[in-house]
Amino acid sequence: MPDPLVERAPAKVNLTLRVLARRADGYHEIESLVAFADFGDGLRFSRGGDLTLTVRGPGAAAAGDGNDNLVLKAARALAARRPGVALGAFDLDKRLPVAAGLGGGSSDAAAALRLIAEANAIARDDPDLYAAARATGADVPVCLDPRPRIMRGIGEMLSAPLKLPPLPALLVNPGVALPTKAVFAAWKPAAAAPIPHDDAAIGNLTSAGELVHLLTMQANDLEAPAISLQPVIAEVLATLRGFAGCSLARMSGSGATCFGLFSTTDDAALAEKVLSVRQPGWWVKATTLGGG
Numbered sequence: 001m002p003d004p005l006v007e008r009a010p011a012k013v014n015l016t017l018r019v020l021a022r023r024a025d026g027y028h029e030i031e032s033l034v035a036f037a038d039f040g041d042g043l044r045f046s047r048g049g050d051l052t053l054t055v056r057g058p059g060a061a062a063a064g065d066g067n068d069n070l071v072l073k074a075a076r077a078l079a080a081r082r083p084g085v086a087l088g089a090f091d092l093d094k095r096l097p098v099a100a101g102l103g104g105g106s107s108d109a110a111a112a113l114r115l116i117a118e119a120n121a122i123a124r125d126d127p128d129l130y131a132a133a134r135a136t137g138a139d140v141p142v143c144l145d146p147r148p149r150i151m152r153g154i155g156e157m158l159s160a161p162l163k164l165p166p167l168p169a170l171l172v173n174p175g176v177a178l179p180t181k182a183v184f185a186a187w188k189p190a191a192a193a194p195i196p197h198d199d200a201a202i203g204n205l206t207s208a209g210e211l212v213h214l215l216t217m218q219a220n221d222l223e224a225p226a227i228s229l230q231p232v233i234a235e236v237l238a239t240l241r242g243f244a245g246c247s248l249a250r251m252s253g254s255g256a257t258c259f260g261l262f263s264t265t266d267d268a269a270l271a272e273k274v275l276s277v278r279q280p281g282w283w284v285k286a287t288t289l290g291g292g
Contacts, residue, residue: 004091005047005118007111010040010146011096011171012103012139013289014253016218018194019187027138027154028184031197033218035164036146037171037287041108042093043071045115051075051087059094062177063105070136074109077132078116085120097283099177101253103139110143148290150197159199164290165208168268172240172275173257173283174232183254186225194221211290212247212261219250226255233258236282243271259289 013035020029041057053071055063063069071090079085090112096104113129116122122129124145133140138155147161195217205211227233233256240249240260245267249260262268265288272286 004044005115007043007045007115008040009043009104009107009111009143011037011287012107012143012146012253013037013169013171013259014101014220015215015250015289016197017220017222017253018197018218019184019189019221020194021189022187023154028187029153030151030155031194032151033148033197033202033215034142034151035148035167035289037169037289039095039285039287041095041104041111043108043111043115044091044093045088045112045119046091047086047088047119049088051079053090053092055092055094057092057094059096059098059104062098063092063094070105070109070140071112074112074132074136074140075116077135078113078128081128081132082120082122085116085122087116088119090115097173097177097257099179100173100257101178101251101255102171102257103143103253106137106139107143107146109133109136109140110146113140113144150199150202162199162203164202165205165211167208167211167289168262168265169287169289170240170243170260170262170268170271170275171252171257171283171285171287172236172260174230174236174279175281175283176230176232176256178226178230178255180254182229183222183226186228187222188225190221194218208261215248215250215261220252222254223251226251230256232256239275239279240271243267243274246271257283261289
């Protein structure tokens with residue numbers, strides 16, 4: 001048997017998230033600048049035989065390995081569009097917290113599509129991959145090619161990849177799960193319309209300081225409704241803002257994971273060390289966001 005194929009499934013971080021409108025079908029129009037971390041889940045694929053999934057790692061119990069896992073959903077979505085595609089056995093090392101605003105399940109699903117494509121000599125830009133990603137979940141298309149982009153629509157409209165300055169960061173989850181549906185249900189439209197993202201301006205940034213300045217003019221519109229459901233998120237944000245070198249603290253996605261952007265990787269690493277001792281029940285990970 002050939003060696004299993006391996007893919008990283010990096011954490012997705014919403015540096016901004018503007019909710020523009022609630023649609024008649026219940027979905028929400030958004031605009032979000034997305035970056036990926038240098039840390040995430042790992043997925044292995046052995047081609048041949050029945051489609052199966054095993055899950056291990058610290059997040060395995062929360063992720064489950066049932067038929068509702070997005071890895072299997074993505075594989076089935078692609079197989080429905082490409083009859084005869086060879087499937088096989090997936091092994092997921094679940095490192096990211098679940099229902100945490102980091103797109104872990106979506107990134108896992110996208111990694112599964114990349115692995116099946118590699119095993120079946122399907123091009124990475126094949127339209128069937130994107131169609132399967134859309135059918136699997138709103139966040140899966142942006143994870144299919146995990147580089148910084150702006151998401152629009154319900155997630156299906158993607159900008160060209162953006163080159164962002166690397167951002168030393170600390171990801172923190174206080175050990176609570178927040179279902180996306182509940183957070184969106186608690187969202188209320190703002191009185192003023194959000195300022196649109198300027199793709200060209202973002203793509204021309206040359207320093208982390210410039211990017212952080214731009215981010216301060218945007219927001220995560222789901223932060224307030226998420227805090228109303230899980231007030232501990234406000235504590236996480238206040239804690240991050242209290243660390244030396246933290247230039248911006250914000251919630252990612254629909255929460256409950258928050259991120260702090262730091263001046264240096266040493267500042268982020270020190271904050272990770274201190275907070276891991278201070279809050280042993282919280283999930284804490286220093287990382288780097290951006291690149292591209």
